């Protein structure tokens with residue numbers, strides 16, 4: 001069990017947790033050990049993690065309505081001291097990053113953030129991860145016994161549901177952090193159920209779209225192409241025109257579709273690291289020097305308001 005080296009995975013988002021379980025299982029298959037999912041949520045969440053291929057679920061119980069994910073840090077630290085896992089992979093959400101940072105401080109480790117790839121090479125674990133806000137990739141060989149890392153959506157592949165044998169769900173003690181954030185207000189945020197990782201075609205709206213209502217044009221294009229609509233960060237954070245689940249990049253989703261179609265996207269590196277594995281890249285931009293064109297297989301220089309309606313017409317005409 002613990003001595004064989006457990007690969008721990010944690011995310012408060014069940015979909016991302018399933019991906020981390022898949023990634024950890026791939027590493028465990030190469031080097032041995034078992035995958036333990038940490039769950040701080042209702043019992044069905046623990047059962048879901050078991051069904052997505054964890055060998056074991058360490059269940060910290062169900063949080064009270066005013067409890068935040070961040071409060072699990074002391075529990076994780078105590079559990080890590082007792083079970084001495086090989087690695088702790090944490091989903092790189094806002095909350096997940098806060099947990100990773102606090103846990104690293106408690107365990108006197110450094111956290112390897114924004115992992116793009118984890119693999120065994122020449123007998124040791126190597127992590128390729130983004131630094132400088134996605135501006136560069138660093139390859140690190142962790143020297144500490146325990147690897148602590150964060151990875152976002154789309155880095156690892158989830159296993160099919162009900163993969164593996166039935167996992168045991170082990171209740172783990174919740175350690176009171178001794179501090180409490182005060183919950184003042186809860187606001188509903190529309191949650192998008194989109195899974196950009198699974199999309200084969202993606203139309204990505206950028207800041208070149210002048211008004212929120214103009215997104216309808218890109219939605220038309222997406223429909224004509226059978227594509228999902230996505231965006232750059234400013235449209236999802238700041239303008240709030242589309243939900244956060246729809247933005248691509250270092251702090252958003254990593255996608256690998258057959259077609260990425262960027263419309264009014266400049267192609268800053270923080271965005272392109274999330275779409276650089278697309279099979280075919282097409283882009284429309286009125287600036288011929290836009291960096292997105294360096295990645296594009298099909299580069300169209302022009303005004304999106306003139307080009308996109310023509311394209312939709314042509315696509316519809318073909319059907």
Ligand SMILES: Cc1cc2nc3c(=O)[nH]c(=O)nc-3n(C[C@H](O)[C@H](O)[C@H](O)COP(=O)(O)OP(=O)(O)OC[C@H]3O[C@@H](n4cnc5c(N)ncnc54)[C@H](O)[C@@H]3O)c2cc1C
Pocket residue numbers: 133205206207208209231232233234247248249250251252263264265266267268269270271274284285286287290302303304305
């Ligand atoms: C730490 C950090 C993390 C970040 N993470 C992310 C991330 O995960 N994802 C992300 O997307 N960004 C991220 N960013 C922001 C990123 O640096 C860029 O600012 C952002 O990607 C730019 O979005 P954009 O291309 O839509 O806008 P802009 O850079 O403003 O580009 C708009 C483009 O539209 C073109 N255009 C304008 N009008 C038209 C028209 N009518 N027709 C055709 N083209 C037109 C312009 O020529 C321009 O190239 C991050 C930044 C930092 C500092």
